[in-house]
Amino acid sequence: MALSHAILVCLTERPMSGYDLAKFFDTSIAFFWKATHPQIYRELKKLGGQGYVTSAEEVQSGKPNRFVYSITDAGKQALKDWSREPVALPLIKDDLLVRLQAIEYVDKDALREQIRARLAAHREQLGQYHHIRDVRFSDGKPAPEDLGKLMGLELGIQYEQGWIAWCEGVLQRLEGT
Numbered sequence: 690m691a692l693s694h695a696i697l698v699c700l701t702e703r704p705m706s707g708y709d710l711a712k713f714f715d716t717s718i719a720f721f722w723k724a725t726h727p728q729i730y731r732e733l734k735k736l737g738g739q740g741y742v743t744s745a746e747e748v749q750s751g752k753p754n755r756f757v758y759s760i761t762d763a764g765k766q767a768l769k770d771w772s773r774e775p776v777a778l779p780l781i782k783d784d785l786l787v788r789l790q791a792i793e794y795v796d797k798d799a800l801r802e803q804i805r806a807r808l809a810a811h812r813e814q815l816g817q818y819h820h821i822r823d824v825r826f827s828d829g830k831p832a833p834e835d836l837g838k839l840m841g842l843e844l845g846i847q848y849e850q851g852w853i854a855w856c857e858g859v860l861q862r863l864e865g866t
Contacts, residue, residue, distance in 0.1 A: 692732050694771050695722045697741060697764050704759040706747075707733055717838075720818075720845055733758055741767050789859075801863055808856035815849035818842055 695718045699710055710733070711726040724732075736742040741764030744756040760768075785803060788795050822842055831839045 692722070692724050692728060693736055693741070694768065695724065696729060696732055696736060697760055697768050700742060700758060700760040700764070701768070704745075704757050706755045706757050708755070710758065716821075720814075721841065736764065739763075739767075797863060797866055801860060804856050804859055804863075808853060808860070811849050811852040811856065815846065815853065818846045818849060822846070 695714070696710065699705070699713055699718055702713070705713060707730050711729045714724065714729060733742060733744075737744060737758075741761055742758045743761055744758050747755050747757055749755060785807060788800060788803075792800070822839075826835070826839050826842075
């Protein structure tokens with residue numbers, strides 16, 4: 690997936706300024722696809738050049754004008770075309786898992802601390818996912834356009850739960866080593 694597709698997906702929600710888009714990205718797509726705010730702004734410029742987004746200048750008093758971006762019909766078609774492409778299995782690149790491969794040569798106290806830190810991070814992320822689910826899908830019945838968001842969120846919850854269980858199990862196995 691390219692960042693451009695992630696941005697187009699975000700703009701299907703509503704027209705947004707670059708700032709609003711970057712903030713929205715941070716609390717939605719960023720759970721599954723990382724990008725910096727400068728990358729998002731650069732990509733918006735490219736998408737505009739391709740005719741996939743348009744921008745409208747909004748005049749603001751007392752501060753600089755802002756540009757609000759909207760997805761075009763060509764952008765929606767690009768999303769549809771992209772959705773037909775095969776999906777690659779994601780690659781795992783994780784320093785922690787590499788360290789486990791040489792467990793007999795690593796500092797086990799440091800390893801335990803790193804696993805505890807990872808456990809805390811996954812618990813925090815799980816809490817965020819639960820909060821989003823409880824606020825956005827409190828009735829358990831998503832609108833048709835939100836069904837995919839809920840299914841992605843459910844996968845995120847299962848993913849975090851899996852990591853939490855794995856970290857807890859590894860810490861138990863490392864007790865006394």
